[in-house]
Amino acid sequence: METHYIVSFLLKKGFQVTPEAAESLRSMTRLEFQDLAKIIIKGKNRNNDDNFMISLDDVRNNTVKKSVEEETGVDDYEVLDGNDIMQKQLEGVDGYHLLMKNRFSKYKQIMFDRPDSRKVIRISTLVRNADSNEYKIAGLLKSKNKLEKAYEMELEDESTELKLLVIDGNNIRRLEGFLMDQMVVADVVFNNKIERFVVKNCHSLDIPTEVFPSVDGREPVYGVFLSDIHVGSKTFLEQEFQDFLDWINGRSGELDIVSRIKYIVIAxxxxxxxxxYPGQEDELTELNLAKQYDRFAQLMAQVPKSIKIFVSPGNHDATRQALPQPPIFKKYARSLYEMNNVVLLGDPCLVRLHGVNTLVYHGQSLVDIVGSSPGVTFDKPAEAMKVLLKARHLAPTHGPTRVALEENDKLVIKTVPNIFHCGHIHTVQALKYKGTLLVNSGTWQDQTQFQKRMGIVPNPAVAVIVDLNSLKVKMMKNFM
Structure with a gap:
């Protein structure tokens, strides 16, 4: 790795590096360096360390020695968080408060990645300092109300809550895109004339801009991204899915692509x-849930054994409906669990594929985003995904999407993904946002009666193929 890349990356974060530390960092891959740099910077910000120079000691004290397995590259994938263990369920108001307390704590940890986070003060401290100085606060968005020529938003942290006036047009547009219960960071000043705190600037936690370390000169390694197969439905496009299976077995040409596919990820x-849903039985070809999974397993058995298949659940699958969802229950999908090249994970889950951090989430909350965020529509699901990345949470708003009351909020997006993969909306879109590739992979189900009533036109039978060396979409293969 080049020294100028190390120096440039750290300067963007507000830090410098000693020559000795830079020399040590050069032996790492770019992904390893980025992960280590984030750990060092977060530690310095959390400890209010005013030393903005990264030393060799910083590198040594934060470097974890790799295991023999990692060094030899025995596995080319790693499950970073499979959500495979259900936490103890909490109840009532106390359970909700514990969940939100944990969420706020995780939000603060994310905030420490920003060099200016050390300027954040508690809202209770701000209220006592009602002077002409500008202060920075951070809190969960509890309300936003449109006034005649402005907005009023209410933020709450662990100390108290406060209503703020938003007048500036740019800040109003940002506020309109915020989701309830997400964290908002705001620069505020007290206006003596109206005796109110006014927002000078506000923003969500968001993800940092990352440049993916593209690997040049190596043979491409491809991942295939699918979702919403819906085996057992009368509208399941079985022939088109069989065409996909024939293609991935090299029976339909394009062997230069097919031969380099190593992963299939199903959201x-x-x-x-x-x-x-009511009346669903009339739209099914199979009323036995276990047999639906048996049929899906028969289809997956046609995939070459050299390809690893990752399966996470959605709201139609046999697991609990509240997020986070554990993997599909084994008693219904025993045939899948018996397959050596299939890995069953929860929803959401985080998997590292060929060095690429891949966040997989079915996407139940995307419908809520479409209904509440300006300019976000069903035919552009990746735009809704972008809203979640900015909020650093997969379902921040309490109410619309069912979220389990648990002490550890597993829906906070702590690790910035290289790929963010969703489904649920049944339309296809891929876009890049700050270096992260967002993929919504559509469906293998024709338009349902519900979708007709909602005016949703699906993009069925599309396989999204991504080059994991470059994070570029190689192709969107249409089998219709």
Whole structure:
């Protein structure tokens, strides 16, 4: 790795590096360096360390020695968080408060990645300092109300809550895009004329701009991203899915691509399920849930054994409906669990594929985003995904999407993904946001009666193929 890349990366974060530390960092890959740099910077910000120079001691004290397995590259994937263990369920108001307390704590940890985070003060301290100075606060967005020529927003931290006036047009546009219960960081000043705190600037936690360390000169390694198969539904496009299976086995040409596919990642709703909505039985070809999974397993058995298949659940699958969802229950999907090249994970889950951090989430809350965020529509699901990345949470707003009351909020996006993969909306879109590739991979189900009533036109039978060496979409293969 080049020294100028190390220096440039750290300067953007507000830090410098000693020559000895830079020399040590040069032996790392770019991904290893970025991970280590984030740990060092977060520690310095958390400890209010005014030394903005990264030393060799900083590097040594924060470097974890790799295991033999990692060094030899035995596995080319790693499950970073599979959400495979259900936490103890909390109840009532106390349970909700514990969940939100944990969420706020994780938000603060994310905030420490920003060099200016050390300027943040508690809201209770701000209220006592009602002077003409500008202060920085951070809190959960509890309300936003449109006034005649302004907005009023209410932020709450662990000390108290406060209503703020938002007058500036740019800040109003940002506020309109914020989600309830997400964290908002605001620069505020007290206006003596109206005796109110006024927002000078505000922003969400967001993700930092990252430059993915593209690997040149190596053979491409491809991942295929799918979702919403809906086996068992009368509208499941079985022939088109069989065409996909024939293609991935090299029976339809394009061998230069097919031969380099190492992973298939499926973001939920692999079967249509039973009892998901009223009258669903009339739209099914199979009323036995276990047999739906058996049929899906038969289809997956046609995938070459050299390809690893990752399956996370959706709202149609046999697991609990509240997020985070554990993996599909084994008693219904035993045939899948018996397959050596299939890995069953929870929803959401974080997997490292060929060195690429891949966040997989079915996407139940995306419908809420479409209904509440300006300019976000069903035909552009990746735009809704972008809103979640900015909020650093997969379902921040309490109410619309069912979230389990648990002491550890597993829906906070702590690790910035290289790829963010969703489904649920049944439309296809891929875009880059600050270096992260956002993929919504559509569906393998034709338009349902519900979608007709909602005016949703799906993009079915599309496989999204991504080059994991460059994070570029190689192709969107259409099998219709």
């Amino acid at each position: 939920g709703d692999v079967v249509d399920g039973i009892g998901v």
